[in-house]
Amino acid sequence: MVFSEFRPLDEKSLVEYIKATPILSSKLGDKFDDLKIKEVGDGNLNFVFIVVNDSGSFVIKQALPYIRCIGESWPMTKERAYFEALVLKEHGRLCPEHVPEVYHFDRTMSLIGMRYLEPPHIILRKGLIAGTEYPLLAEHMSEYMAKTLFFTSLLYLTTTEHKRSVAEFCGNVELCRLTEQVVFSDPYKVSQYNHWTSPYLDRDAEAVREDNVLKVEVAELKSKFCERTQALVHGDLHTGSIMVTHDSTQVIDPEFAFYGPMGFDIGAFIGNLILAFFAQDGHADQVNDRKAYKEWILKTIDDTWTLFYKKFTVLWDAHKDGPGEAYLPGIYNNPELQKLIQAKYMEDLFHDTLGFGSAKMIRRIVGVAHVEDFESIKDAGRRADCERQALEFAKMLLKERRKFKAITEVVSAIKQLQT
Amino acid sequence: MVFSEFRPLDEKSLVEYIKATPILSSKLGDKFDDLKIKEVGDGNLNFVFIVVNDSGSFVIKQALPYIRCIGESWPMTKERAYFEALVLKEHGRLCPEHVPEVYHFDRTMSLIGMRYLEPPHIILRKGLIAGTEYPLLAEHMSEYMAKTLFFTSLLYLTTTEHKRSVAEFCGNVELCRLTEQVVFSDPYKVSQYNHWTSPYLDRDAEAVREDNVLKVEVAELKSKFCERTQALVHGDLHTGSIMVTHDSTQVIDPEFAFYGPMGFDIGAFIGNLILAFFAQDGHADQVNDRKAYKEWILKTIDDTWTLFYKKFTVLWDAHKDGPGEAYLPGIYNNPELQKLIQAKYMEDLFHDTLGFGSAKMIRRIVGVAHVEDFESIKDAGRRADCERQALEFAKMLLKERRKFKAITEVVSAIKQLQT
Numbered sequence A, B: 001m002v003f004s005e006f007r008p009l010d011e012k013s014l015v016e017y018i019k020a021t022p023i024l025s026s027k028l029g030d031k032f033d034d035l036k037i038k039e040v041g042d043g044n045l046n047f048v049f050i051v052v053n054d055s056g057s058f059v060i061k062q063a064l065p066y067i068r069c070i071g072e073s074w075p076m077t078k079e080r081a082y083f084e085a086l087v088l089k090e091h092g093r094l095c096p097e098h099v100p101e102v103y104h105f106d107r108t109m110s111l112i113g114m115r116y117l118e119p120p121h122i123i124l125r126k127g128l129i130a131g132t133e134y135p136l137l138a139e140h141m142s143e144y145m146a147k148t149l150f151f152t153s154l155l156y157l158t159t160t161e162h163k164r165s166v167a168e169f170c171g172n173v174e175l176c177r178l179t180e181q182v183v184f185s186d187p188y189k190v191s192q193y194n195h196w197t198s199p200y201l202d203r204d205a206e207a208v209r210e211d212n213v214l215k216v217e218v219a220e221l222k223s224k225f226c227e228r229t230q231a232l233v234h235g236d237l238h239t240g241s242i243m244v245t246h247d248s249t250q251v252i253d254p255e256f257a258f259y260g261p262m263g264f265d266i267g268a269f270i271g272n273l274i275l276a277f278f279a280q281d282g283h284a285d286q287v288n289d290r291k292a293y294k295e296w297i298l299k300t301i302d303d304t305w306t307l308f309y310k311k312f313t314v315l316w317d318a319h320k321d322g323p324g325e326a327y328l329p330g331i332y333n334n335p336e337l338q339k340l341i342q343a344k345y346m347e348d349l350f351h352d353t354l355g356f357g358s359a360k361m362i363r364r365i366v367g368v369a370h371v372e373d374f375e376s377i378k379d380a381g382r383r384a385d386c387e388r389q390a391l392e393f394a395k396m397l398l399k400e401r402r403k404f405k406a407i408t409e410v411v412s413a414i415k416q417l418q419t
């Protein structure tokens, strides 16, 4: 340990820290004259430094005891870095292709040293705004979700391993509370932090707060979020937590991780793709009407679920005689039964995915933290039109999710709105 | 601490232990010449000593590192005593009228000292076999369940308190595993521990093992048992864990406690009442045809759920502006909405109750541990007839539970079987 007490680092003290940390300084060939350090944290919560010289590079992420984008008036445990490091390592073990390697973790300093995802890696959300296609995105994300969710669930773990891990992640309660507040509570009541494209969406925001049917459904989702320890979920899997190139897809920022419902992750990803879709009309111009791009987004949504379904059930079949204690082979030992239980499991998961995805969409339009997809649409009236479409779709999907039997039906419903 | 290491007590070493434990010896006025000690453990797992003299009394329960009724070949952590003591205290705090007071707990010795439930207290199951009516049973049990389940759920707790408690009870994993095995697994596969009234029920037991629809439903219940941290449940709330007199109802033996679905407790109680009902024909004789008693059992089933529903929702209404974070007053603030969410919550809980109750019935007929209600019917053919009726009813109820909208419909379905 380099510093015996926590202190927030700046570019200067970081050099001192690196010099005193062999695992980090060795990445730089122990040379410090050509060192470049840049703070790039564009996220909401933490500080991120990129450290590069001719010999190597890494990223340093540090959590401070409050929420960065709000300030010290909203305290938040810096222990979140501990859980983030734990999950980067655990999900990295399960799916090394899509999680940056952790080089170093310092609990006192709430500091993680990890692989620098060098350019042309950019945040997926920015790529979606720019209209860039990522042909492997669905393939990679479905792989990441299938592996991390399957292997941390009772389909693979014993009850003993599962409960041990559940207990550990109960410690990340402050971050769970933050999610409860910003996803499941604030959008449905008057809250100082809420905002929206006003005055255009004033009535729409009010309608959300007054929609009893919606609130009953949101309560059900919240109770699953709080009570269902189905798998070790990332907890914040929106398109701002994914860095991409044409060939690479890397999931970062799992500080909200805990044992929760799988659909919370899959829904976050798909819900944010749907937001990206509805934002496209706001990005369209005379050079690019974004029509083809919108088709690509819809295809990516379809592929994500379809591939996830396939990969997840393939893992299940492959490990059905493994350690997992949910469905013992002595009981669920015939192919017909195996088909039945999988169909039921996946149908429930699909409905959870649509529910959580919708809740994530709603909160990005009338809650505290918005998304650049919409925020970058300069004209407020145009932005509000896009947001309203997304909001209406999300409300419908949340309420009617159990009627949807396949992802193609969801895609068709989106398409229909556009005609 | 009296003994520095764990050792199983016998009647002699127990005296030594009491003498060295002021809180216990003072209960006896520090007099030991007129001491009477009797081991009465009729349960499956532990040793229970009744200690009495002229000045006072208590019960000493000690857990050994194996399952008593099987022996050392089935090891089981003696740490279960720690969780039992914890829950006796916590449930006792929430509902002191129906939980015996804990005087002393010694973790090293896995030993609990608690109030002796003096005669005429008897185990409820024995009273049900004898045909004794307990006019306050439904009132008391619904009170116990409403209070212990409500106050340990997110309807009353903050997320922070809830997750802290969930984490603690993850430690009771060995007992959860035992339940998983004996309730949700063994009855549905060939297992060395299973037995049934053979040869009469050979085909029935086989039918359970070959019923795909039943197995799919059991899997859903098991997953709720393993993943849903709804409340601090007793975990073993059958009629052998309740001691009664005409006026008193006391719940003992919560060593299986953990954060699980509320319906697991309510179902255990109601399911075991249904077993008692179906056993009555085996106890009927020329003196007593048990017809009136059967009516009383059905009324008690009806009253239990009806009163539970009432008491639970009264607690909910009374504390809707309290610390609980499931339904924030800022969102669920109008009477219509409050009605909607309660109706939904209670309907789900009702179906869970019927599901878990049925699973508990099935396992008592074709699993490892049977119930005295049936075992005490000497004639095997007669016993098998009673058991088969109970088994058929339980299978139907488990599969069709979502079609039942009220407890009266369950009672009617039982009655119909008898005509």
Ligand SMILES: Nc1ncnc2c1ncn2[C@@H]1O[C@H](COP(=O)(O)OP(=O)(O)O)[C@@H](O)[C@H]1O
Binding pocket: A040, A041, A042, A043, A044, A045, A046, A047, A048, A059, A061, A100, A114, A115, A116, A117, A118, A123, A240, A241, A252, A253, A255
């Ligand atoms: N391993 C990395 N490689 C390159 N850039 C990164 C890396 N980790 C984070 N970043 C950059 O820092 C930003 C914030 O990181 P993130 O982990 O999302 O922090 P926060 O928790 O504050 O949202 C990201 O949007 C990305 O631009």
Ligand SMILES: Nc1ncnc2c1ncn2[C@@H]1O[C@H](COP(=O)(O)OP(=O)(O)O)[C@@H](O)[C@H]1O
Binding pocket: B040, B041, B042, B043, B044, B045, B046, B047, B048, B059, B061, B100, B114, B115, B116, B117, B118, B123, B240, B241, B252, B253, B255
């Ligand atoms: N507090 C008590 N007062 C009187 N009798 C008790 C008490 N606790 C247990 N017993 C008796 O001991 C038996 C076994 O106790 P129990 O707690 O059910 O143990 P086990 O965990 O082995 O099932 C009970 O059936 C009851 O007859």
Ligand SMILES: [Mg+2]
Binding pocket: A043, A044, A240, A241, A253
């Ligand atoms: Mg981020």
Ligand SMILES: [Mg+2]
Binding pocket: A043, A044, A045, A046, A236, A253, A255
């Ligand atoms: Mg973050």
Ligand SMILES: [Mg+2]
Binding pocket: B043, B044, B240, B241, B253
């Ligand atoms: Mg007992």
Ligand SMILES: [Mg+2]
Binding pocket: B236, B237, B238, B268, B272, B360
């Ligand atoms: Mg039972």
Ligand SMILES: [Mg+2]
Binding pocket: B043, B044, B045, B046, B236, B253, B255
């Ligand atoms: Mg017991």
